[in-house]
Amino acid sequence: MSLLEVKNLKKSFGRIEVLKGINVSLNEGETLSIIGPSGGGKTTFLRCCNLLEIPTEGKITVGDHLIYYSNDGEKLSDDELRERRRHFGLVFQNFNLFPQYTALQNVALAPTLQKMGTPDEIEDRCIGILARVGLSDRLNNYPHQLSGGQQQRVAIARALALSPEILFFDEPTSALDPELTGEVLKVIRQLAEEKTTMVIVTHEMSFARQVSTKVCFIADGVVAEEGTPEKVFDHPENERMIAFLGKLNAR
Amino acid sequence: MFQTVIAALNQGFVKSLEVFYLTLLGAIPLGLIISLGAMGKLKLLKGIIKVLVWVIRGTPLMLQLLVIYYGPGLIFGNNIWGSGSDGRFTAAMIAFILNYACYFSEIFRGGIEGVPKGQQEAGEVLGLTKSQIFFKITLLQVIKRIIPPMGNEIITLVKDTSLVRVIAVYEIMWEGQAFIKSDGIIWPLFFTGVFYLLFNGLLTLLFGWLEKKLDYFKV
Numbered sequence: 001m002s003l004l005e006v007k008n009l010k011k012s013f014g015r016i017e018v019l020k021g022i023n024v025s026l027n028e029g030e031t032l033s034i035i036g037p038s039g040g041g042k043t044t045f046l047r048c049c050n051l052l053e054i055p056t057e058g059k060i061t062v063g064d065h066l067i068y069y070s071n072d073g074e075k076l077s078d079d080e081l082r083e084r085r086r087h088f089g090l091v092f093q094n095f096n097l098f099p100q101y102t103a104l105q106n107v108a109l110a111p112t113l114q115k116m117g118t119p120d121e122i123e124d125r126c127i128g129i130l131a132r133v134g135l136s137d138r139l140n141n142y143p144h145q146l147s148g149g150q151q152q153r154v155a156i157a158r159a160l161a162l163s164p165e166i167l168f169f170d171e172p173t174s175a176l177d178p179e180l181t182g183e184v185l186k187v188i189r190q191l192a193e194e195k196t197t198m199v200i201v202t203h204e205m206s207f208a209r210q211v212s213t214k215v216c217f218i219a220d221g222v223v224a225e226e227g228t229p230e231k232v233f234d235h236p237e238n239e240r241m242i243a244f245l246g247k248l249n250a251r
Numbered sequence: 252m253f254q255t256v257i258a259a260l261n262q263g264f265v266k267s268l269e270v271f272y273l274t275l276l277g278a279i280p281l282g283l284i285i286s287l288g289a290m291g292k293l294k295l296l297k298g299i300i301k302v303l304v305w306v307i308r309g310t311p312l313m314l315q316l317l318v319i320y321y322g323p324g325l326i327f328g329n330n331i332w333g334s335g336s337d338g339r340f341t342a343a344m345i346a347f348i349l350n351y352a353c354y355f356s357e358i359f360r361g362g363i364e365g366v367p368k369g370q371q372e373a374g375e376v377l378g379l380t381k382s383q384i385f386f387k388i389t390l391l392q393v394i395k396r397i398i399p400p401m402g403n404e405i406i407t408l409v410k411d412t413s414l415v416r417v418i419a420v421y422e423i424m425w426e427g428q429a430f431i432k433s434d435g436i437i438w439p440l441f442f443t444g445v446f447y448l449l450f451n452g453l454l455t456l457l458f459g460w461l462e463k464k465l466d467y468f469k470v
Contacts, residue, residue, distance in 0.1 A: 050376055082378050090376040096369035100391045100468045109387065110377035144469040162377065 003028040003197055004049075004166055009058035011041075011048050018044045019055070020221035026166070026214065029195035033208035033229075036218040037244060042201045045218060046170050049199070050090050051081055062087040062165060089159030089167040094175050095151045097143040103130060103154045104139040107161045114162075129157045133187050149180030153187055167191070169200040185211075205248060209233050217241045256430060256439045263426030264446050269340075270347060270412040270422065275405070277348035282355030289360055300356075307353040312346065313414050319346040320418040336420070343415040347408075354404055362397035363389070366470075395465045402458035406451050 002025040011019040018041045026032050034042050047053040049060060051068065054076070060067040067084050068076075076084070097106050107126040116122060130139060133153040143151055152172055159167055169188065173181040185207050191198060192211045202208050208215055208229065215232040217225040217240070225238040236242050289300045307315065320342040324330035332338035366389050374384035416425040427440035 052372055052375065078381060081375075082380065085376060086378055088376070092369060092373065094369060096367070096373035098370065098373070098388050099470050100395075110379060113379060113383050113387065142468050158377070 005061045007059040010056045011044055012056045018221055022223055028197050030213045031192045031198045031211055032214045033212040034201045034216045040219040041221045042218050043170055046168050046201055050088050051085055087165045089164035091155050091159050091169045091172050093171040095155045097151055099143050102140045102142055106154055107158045111161050126161055129160050133157045148176045149183040152184045166197045171201050259426045260423055263423035267412040267422040270415055273344055274347040274351050278351035278355055281352035283359055285356035286359035304353045307350055312350050313417055316346045316418055339418050339420050343420050358397050358400045362393040365396050366392050392470050395470055398462055409451055
């Protein structure tokens, strides 16, 4: 049985329907890449899963846990929202590190506030996580003292510190130059090898192809094409996908 | 003579200081409440606040002092402030607190709205509560942002305290000017400037120190 199950997810902003019924399922340990044209609904899909946007319709489950079901009709309280978001981690396009905290403090903040151990335990764990993303020597630097790539790696560590079941990435390298992109992708690749369940919205096609077990092409608010990277990239059937790849290759 | 003047000016300066710190004490919390109302969801409240801020910022504080002190008596035939100096002081404080709360509310609103939305969202996806997000993430960033404009406003307040004399609250400039009539000397009036300069010098140092304290991060 799949870990993440999204059924018929719809989201409208005013009269504009951004998501028109998205179905996605993902097994534990898999890496799903979501690709597609800008404005097609990729980021909205991610934000709906994390309940930063409340979907208009549909159902989201993680294992046995219900995340969202429109037929419940009830408005979720802040506490319920927090409880349900616990299953997920999210890494933003522009990092969103807390500027007044050092790298280590950024990572340790949420575990500390949620009393996930004694201060020493939490600190040791967070130092370990920062070492995993290659930042052992940057523990006490503030975000403005770090490069974009380093900031994004701190953001990844911060998400990992809560041990989420599924880690989401919203175009994690779009704000970075090519040189810095590499160091972030390396960390994500390493996480994929460790069988972290991940959903990555990305424009890095070759990366998506190498690292994912599954690729979804979202355009015009629907999943237009999905499957293994080989299928989606080498044998696409959907016209939009073929056109999208054509433009990429023409570059 | 010099000692007599200094004693009188000191007495007036104590009054000025009272106006100063009581205004801050009242206007900072009231300003915060007004700014929260201005950013809230209630359309009617937002409208009322917009008009209030427009009127208060759009008219001279001196006029507001006069209207608040004399208005109730003239309009309702009932001087709610009484005739004593306590009543005049209370009226002055209400005018000052209301006036400064409106200015502060705009500074607070700017400071709060200036914190990128991503900061709050990052807190939300990390499972923090609304109050944890406010106190652990947003607040310090807001404080850092509002220190320079607040410094400006507070230094202006020091000088604005001289306005309370229009409803005969005896602050330092009143005391200085009194020597023109009683002794035919004007230097005590000019000397009040030294008090303002010294006090604002202290405040400038304090704000400079605060800014430096928060220099370790960038927003």
